[in-house]
Ligand SMILES: NC(=O)C1=CN([C@@H]2O[C@H](COP(=O)(O)OP(=O)(O)OC[C@H]3O[C@@H](n4cnc5c(N)ncnc54)[C@H](OP(=O)(O)O)[C@@H]3O)[C@@H](O)[C@H]2O)[C@@H](O)CC1
């Protein structure tokens with residue numbers, strides 16, 4: 001199961017160089033990129049009057065190719081450039097455009113706008129006047145497309161180097177870049193299309209794939225399908241929510257141990273009121289347990305700590321969330337067993353790992369390497385990272401997920417899928433996808449409990 005490859009600017013340059021070394025002429029790649037992008041624009045805009053903005057580098061070169069090909073299809077096209085073309089390929093593409101070239105500053109708006117000002121070569125923010133002009137032209141167009149990247153975003157970490165308007169479509173060339181998935185850049189366009197330019201783009205980082213799930217084996221029973229133990233504390237609602245998600249994740253059997261009496265949960269979940277840490281030790285000593293989840297509703301006091309220690313000492317595969325992550329931030333990361341799944345949001349991540357350098361993908365990967373655990377670094381752009389360098393990044397999940405308790409549901413799903421598959425990275429990817437899909441099916445203004453109800457349909461869609 002793999003999504004689309006994600007390459008940094010340097011990795012993309014290396015992939016292009018490998019193609020050149022293998023005999024692909026440099027300019028051919030620009031023609032391929034321009035043709036692939038022109039096809040997407042043609043399908044969206046037909047013969048709409050079009051303005052193509054071309055920058056000084058190869059992104060601008062793509063723009064000249066696009067302009068020529070669209071005009072060849074009968075589209076009324078105007079081109080406005082930001083200065084001279086500076087690369088060999090972009091000079092050649094400009095030479096092949098036989099129409100006039102206006103200056104960007106004087107360009108009048110058109111119904112359709114194509115931004116080929118800057119792509120992966122952007123090193124600093126756009127001048128204020130250029131950024132302002134781009135914004136004006138995008139706002140006045142009814143359709144807008146950014147070529148490879150919206151001009152003004154930092155390719156590798158998704159930062160905005162200068163103000164960036166909101167585009168309708170972003171046409172990524174050859175592969176996705178981190179800025180297509182990481183916020184705030186990923187929020188600067190509605191639709192993302194990745195255009196194939198016919199070169200290999202190897203990467204251990206992908207957009208999150210849609211998973212392939214299986215129904216239980218014909219001979220399955222409740223223990224072969226995975227027994228999940230959810231250890232709560234004084235806030236039984238949170239751990240119950242996680243237990244309910246685990247119960248609808250595909251796992252076979254769920255036990256819920258909370259320090260206070262939980263609200264009314266489904267009777268299919270075995271609830272036990274367990275107060276003393278020694279009783280937790282006893283409760284998780286069952287060899288049939290496939291995974292333990294600890295964190296939601298645990299509490300951060302001495303009792304919570306003792307219960308977490310008992311869970312860690314059980315030796316079972318473990319998912320660590322919420323308060324368990326905060327307690328581990330104080331106790332030290334060494335206590336995290338290899339093969340665990342950690343599910344930090346931004347605050348928990350910083351408490352646990354401090355201020356790591358690089359993009360959100362880099363930080364998640366470094367956290368996974370440091371702990372030898374799979375890290376689900378949550379947010380609008382969740383990153384799932386494995387210690388071996390693989391990562392998957394989400395895009396476009398419902399922003400209605402930003403409501404209390406959805407993290408508990410995700411933790412329960414991760415524990416459940418880990419019990420089913422035994423593979424932490426796969427389980428984490430499946431859990432994150434199912435969480436997003438359950439949210440999509442729940443519509444607007446749902447509460448975390450509603451996700452439990454839409455999970456079976458989300459699973460059914462992938463069987
Ligand atoms: N390799 C290939 O054959 C293929 C590449 N492809 C395409 O090429 C794109 C990458 O092209 P690229 O590397 O030429 O960089 P690009 O994004 O056009 O900009 C660089 C230029 O802008 C300049 N500059 C930077 N920041 C600036 C600023 N704020 N304000 C003003 N100037 C600024 C910078 O100059 P400098 O930093 O030296 O001043 C340089 O001149 C990629 O996204 C894809 O679209 C496809 O065609 C497939 C084949």
Ligand SMILES: Nc1ncnc2c1ncn2[C@@H]1O[C@H](COP(=O)(O)OP(=O)(O)O)[C@@H](O)[C@H]1O
Pocket residue numbers: 322345378379380381382397398399400401402403404405406407408409410435
């Ligand atoms: N704006 C957003 N868009 C998409 N998903 C989001 C957004 N905000 C939060 N989420 C997701 O919702 C969940 C929230 O988890 P968390 O912050 O732990 O909440 P809680 O502790 O209340 O359960 C995570 O899975 C996160 O990725």
Ligand SMILES: [K+]
Pocket residue numbers: 059115116117118119146147148149150151
């Ligand atoms: K661009």
